[in-house]
Amino acid sequence: MYSSQESKSTESVNFIQAIIDKDKKNNKYGGRVHLRFPPEPNGYLHIGHAKSICLNFGLAQKNNGLCNLRFDDTNPTKEEIEYIESIIYDVDWLGFDWEDRLYYASDYFDRMYQDALTLIKGGKAYVCDLNTDEIREYRGTFTIPGKESPYRNRSVEENLSLFEGMKEGKFEDGARVLRAKIDMSSPNLNMRDPVLYRILKESHHRTGDKWCIYPMYDYAHPLEDYYEKITHSVCTLEFEDHRPLYDWVLENIQAVEPPQQIEFARLNMSNTVMSKRRLRVLVENGYVSGWDDPRLPTLSGLRRRGYTPEAIRNFCERIGVAKTNSVVDIRFLEHCIREDLNKRAQRVMAVLEPLKLIIDNYPDDLIEEMDCENNPEDTASGTRKVPFSKVLYIEREDFHDNPPAKYFRLSPGREVRLKNAYIIKCVGFVRDEKTGAIREVHCTYDPETKSGRPGAMRRVKGTLHWVSALSALPAEVRLYDTLLLDSGEEQTEEAGDDGLIGQLNPKSKEVLKECLVEPGLKNVTPGEKFQFMRKGYFCVDPDSKPDKLVFNRVVSLRDNWEKIMGDTQKNS
RNA sequence: UGGGGUGUAGCCAAGCGGUAAGGCAAGGGACUUUGGCUCCCUCACCGGAGGUUCGAAUCCUUCCACCCCAGCCA
Numbered sequence: 001m002y003s004s005q006e007s008k009s010t011e012s013v014n015f016i017q018a019i020i021d022k023d024k025k026n027n028k029y030g031g032r033v034h035l036r037f038p039p040e041p042n043g044y045l046h047i048g049h050a051k052s053i054c055l056n057f058g059l060a061q062k063n064n065g066l067c068n069l070r071f072d073d074t075n076p077t078k079e080e081i082e083y084i085e086s087i088i089y090d091v092d093w094l095g096f097d098w099e100d101r102l103y104y105a106s107d108y109f110d111r112m113y114q115d116a117l118t119l120i121k122g123g124k125a126y127v128c129d130l131n132t133d134e135i136r137e138y139r140g141t142f143t144i145p146g147k148e149s150p151y152r153n154r155s156v157e158e159n160l161s162l163f164e165g166m167k168e169g170k171f172e173d174g175a176r177v178l179r180a181k182i183d184m185s186s187p188n189l190n191m192r193d194p195v196l197y198r199i200l201k202e203s204h205h206r207t208g209d210k211w212c213i214y215p216m217y218d219y220a221h222p223l224e225d226y227y228e229k230i231t232h233s234v235c236t237l238e239f240e241d242h243r244p245l246y247d248w249v250l251e252n253i254q255a256v257e258p259p260q261q262i263e264f265a266r267l268n269m270s271n272t273v274m275s276k277r278r279l280r281v282l283v284e285n286g287y288v289s290g291w292d293d294p295r296l297p298t299l300s301g302l303r304r305r306g307y308t309p310e311a312i313r314n315f316c317e318r319i320g321v322a323k324t325n326s327v328v329d330i331r332f333l334e335h336c337i338r339e340d341l342n343k344r345a346q347r348v349m350a351v352l353e354p355l356k357l358i359i360d361n362y363p364d365d366l367i368e369e370m371d372c373e374n375n376p377e378d379t380a381s382g383t384r385k386v387p388f389s390k391v392l393y394i395e396r397e398d399f400h401d402n403p404p405a406k407y408f409r410l411s412p413g414r415e416v417r418l419k420n421a422y423i424i425k426c427v428g429f430v431r432d433e434k435t436g437a438i439r440e441v442h443c444t445y446d447p448e449t450k451s452g453r454p455g456a457m458r459r460v461k462g463t464l465h466w467v468s469a470l471s472a473l474p475a476e477v478r479l480y481d482t483l484l485l486d487s488g489e490e491q492t493e494e495a496g497d498d499g500l501i502g503q504l505n506p507k508s509k510e511v512l513k514e515c516l517v518e519p520g521l522k523n524v525t526p527g528e529k530f531q532f533m534r535k536g537y538f539c540v541d542p543d544s545k546p547d548k549l550v551f552n553r554v555v556s557l558r559d560n561w562e563k564i565m566g567d568t569q570k571n572s
Numbered sequence: 573u574g575g576g577g578u579g580u581a582g583c584c585a586a587g588c589g590g591u592a593a594g595g596c597a598a599g600g601g602a603c604u605u606u607g608g609c610u611c612c613c614u615c616a617c618c619g620g621a622g623g624u625u626c627g628a629a630u631c632c633u634u635c636c637a638c639c640c641c642a643g644c645c646a
Contacts, residue, residue, distance in 0.1 A: 012585085012586045012587080012593075012594085013586095014585095014586095038646095039646095040645085040646055042645090042646080072646070074645095074646080075645065075646075077645090078645075078646085131644090132643085132644060135644075136642070136643090139642060140642075141574085141642055142573095142574045142575075142641080142642065143573070143574050144574090145574090146642095173644085174644065176644095177644050179644095186575085187574050187575040187576090188574090188575055188576075188641080189574090189575080189641060189642050190575095190641075190642095192642090195643090195644050197644085198644035199644080200644085214644095216643095216644075216645085216646090217645070217646050218646095220646095221646085237576095237577070237578090237639080237640065238639095238640055238641080238646095239640095239646090240576055240577060240640075240641090241575075241576050241577090241640070241641050242641090243576090244576095263577090265578090265639095270583080318584085318585095318594095318595065318596090319584060319585085319595095320584065320585050320586085320595095321585095322578095322584090322585070323577070323578065324577095324578055324579070324584090324585090324639095325577090325578070325579095325638075325639055325640090326583080326584060326585090327583075327584085328583070328584055328596090329582085329583045329584075329596065329597070331583085331596065331597065332583075332584070332595080332596045332597085334596095335595085335596060335597090336596095338608090338609095342608080342609060343609095347606075347608095376606085376608095376609075377609065377610095406607090408607075409607090417605050418605090419605060419606070420605070421605090423605090451605065456605075459605090460605085461607095462605095462607080463604090463605050463606065463607090464606095465606075531606085531608085533606050533608085534606045534607080534608070535606090536608095557606075557607095557608050557609095558607095558608065558609090559607070559608085560607045560608090561607045562607090563607090564607080
C-alpha cells in the first residue's frame with residue numbers, strides 16, 4: 001500500500017489505458033469500462049488478432065470492466081460459419097472469457113434498419129440511384145471536391161418508400177444504395193456521402209434470406225458498439241479517417257453517451273506473413289499444408305507448432321501498444337515461448353541424427369536404469385529412469401574426427417560426459433568404406449564416474465545426450481524455421497505475390513525420419529511439449545501415433561556453439 | 573500539390589520542461605553433468621534546422637521521412 005508512488009514510477013501505462021484513466025476520473029460513462037473484440041468471420045485468427053484480443057480483454061480485466069466477443073458479420077458474401085467456430089475456439093484457447101456476451105452484428109439488423117429510417121426522416125440520408133462507377137466519379141479525388149448526386153434531394157417520403165423497396169427486394173443488386181447526406185466537398189473522402197446500405201441478394205449465414213440489404217461497416221460498427229453500450233471502441237490505425245463518420249452516425253441518431261473510437265497500430269512481425277490475403281495465397285496454392293501449418297502465424301498454426309497461450313499473451317503484453325507503425329522481431333516471440341517452456345517442459349533425450357556409439361568395455365548384456373532429472377528449473381518435477389547399455393546412439397554432430405577449435409564434444413582420444421551416465425573416452429571410429437562417412441564410434445567408459453557417485457565430480461568439457469540402442473523409440477521430427485527469409489521489408493504489397501513466394505525460406509521445414517527418442521515417450525499425446533536436451537523444445541503433432549511418433553520443433557534452444565561456428569565461417 | 577497519422581538504440585517501447593526506464597537482439601564475463609537456464613557488465617544525446625528557457629526528447633517555427641484514405645470490403 002505504502003508503495004503506491006513507487007509502483008507508479010515504475011509502471012508505465014499505454015495511451016489507451018491513459019484515456020481510460022482519465023475517463024474514469026471524470027466519471028465519463030459513469031465509470032464503466034466496456035470493450036469488445038469484433039472480428040469479421042472471414043478468415044482465421046492470427047497473432048495480430050491476438051494482440052487485439054489481449055488488448056481488449058486485458059483492458060477490461062485491468063479496469064474491472066467487460067469485454068464482448070462480437071462477430072461483425074455484415075457482409076454475407078465473405079463470411080462463413082467455419083470461421084465463426086474457429087474464432088470462438090481460438091479466443092477461448094487464448095484464455096479469454098466473454099461470459100454470456102457473444103454477439104452478432106446481424107442480430108441488430110432490425111434496429112439498424114430503424115435507425116436508418118430515423119436518418120432518412122431527419123433528412124440525413126437518401127436513396128441514390130447512381131451505379132458504382134458513377135458514385136466513384138462523383139466522389140472526386142484527393143484534390144478535387146466531389147459533386148452532389150442528382151438524387152441527393154429526394155423528399156423524405158420518396159426516400160422512405162424507395163428504401164423500403166430496397167428492403168423488399170424490388171431492385172437488383174447494385175441498383176440503389178442508401179447514402180448519408182454529409183458533405184461532398186469534405187477533404188475527408190469518407191464524409192462525401194458514404195454508402196450506408198447496399199443491396200445484396202445473398203443468403204446470410206445467420207439471418208438466411210430475411211434481408212437483401214446489408215449495412216456497411218461505417219454505419220454498422222458505431223451502432224453495434226452503441227447498442228452494446230461499449231465505452232471504448234478500440235480499432236486499428238487505418239480507421240482513423242473513419243472516426244468522424246463514426247461520430248457522425250451516433251450524433252445523428254442522437255446517441256446518449258456514445259462510445260469513442262480509439263486507434264492503435266496493428267502488429268507486424270518480421271519473417272512472416274500477416275495479411276489475410278497473403279495467408280490465403282500460401283494456403284490455397286499449397287505452399288503450406290493448411291491454415292494450421294506450424295510455420296504460419298495463425299493461432300491454429302502456432303498452437304500446432306507448440307506455442308502456449310501463456311507465451312502468446314505474454315508476448316502481446318510486452319510488445320506494447322502505441323500508434324507507431326512497427327515491425328516486431330520474430331525473435332522476440334521466440335524468446336517468449338522459450339521462457340515459458342523452460343519453466344514447464346520436461347527434459348527428455350532424443351537423438352535427431354543418430355550415430356552409433358559402442359562402449360567397448362561395458363558388459364554386453366547389462367542394462368542400467370539411469371536417474372534423470374525431469375526439469376532442473378522445477379525440482380518438484382522429480383526424476384525418471386532411462387535405460388543405458390553398451391550400444392548407444394549419439395548426435396552425429398557430437399562427434400568429429402578432426403575437431404575444429406573450441407569444439408568440446410567427442411573426438412579421438414578425448415573425454416566427454418554422457419548426460420546422467422558416465423564419462424567416456426573415444427578410442428576409435430569406423431568409417432564406411434564406400435561413402436567415407438563415419439559409421440560408428442568406439443569408446444571406453446570409466447565406471448567410477450557414474451552420475452551420483454563421488455567419481456562423477458571429475459570435470460570434462462562437454463556433455464552429450466544419448467539413447468540406448470536397445471530401447472530407443474523411432475520418431476519423426478519436423479524442424480521449422482521462419483516462413484520468410486527476410487526481416488519484413490520485402491513484404492510490402494508492391495512486391496506482389498511473386499515477391500512473397502520468392503521470399504519463402506526453403507529451409508522453413510525439414511523432416512527428419514530417422515530420429516530416436518527415449519522409451520518413456522511411448523504414450524505421449526498430441527500437444528504435449530518437451531525439451532529435447534541440447535536441441536530445443538518440441539511438441540507432439542496431431543499426426544503422432546504410439547507406433548509412429550511425430551514431433552514439431554517449437555523453437556531451438558539458444559545455441560552459442562552455432563554462433564561461434566557461424567562467426568568462424570564468416571571469418572574464413 | 574487534399575485529409576488523417578507517426579518519427580526516441582539493429583527491433584519493440586517508457587518519457588509529458590530538470591538533464592534518456594525496461595525488454596529483445598548484439599558483445600563481454602561468472603556459473604554449469606543441457607555450449608540451455610541463471611547472474612553480472614557494455615550498448616542512444618531523442619528525424620533535421622532554427623527559436624523560447626537558467627535548463628527541451630518534452631514548448632514554438634520550419635523543413636524532411638514514412639504510413640493510411642478515392643470498395644455498393646472490414
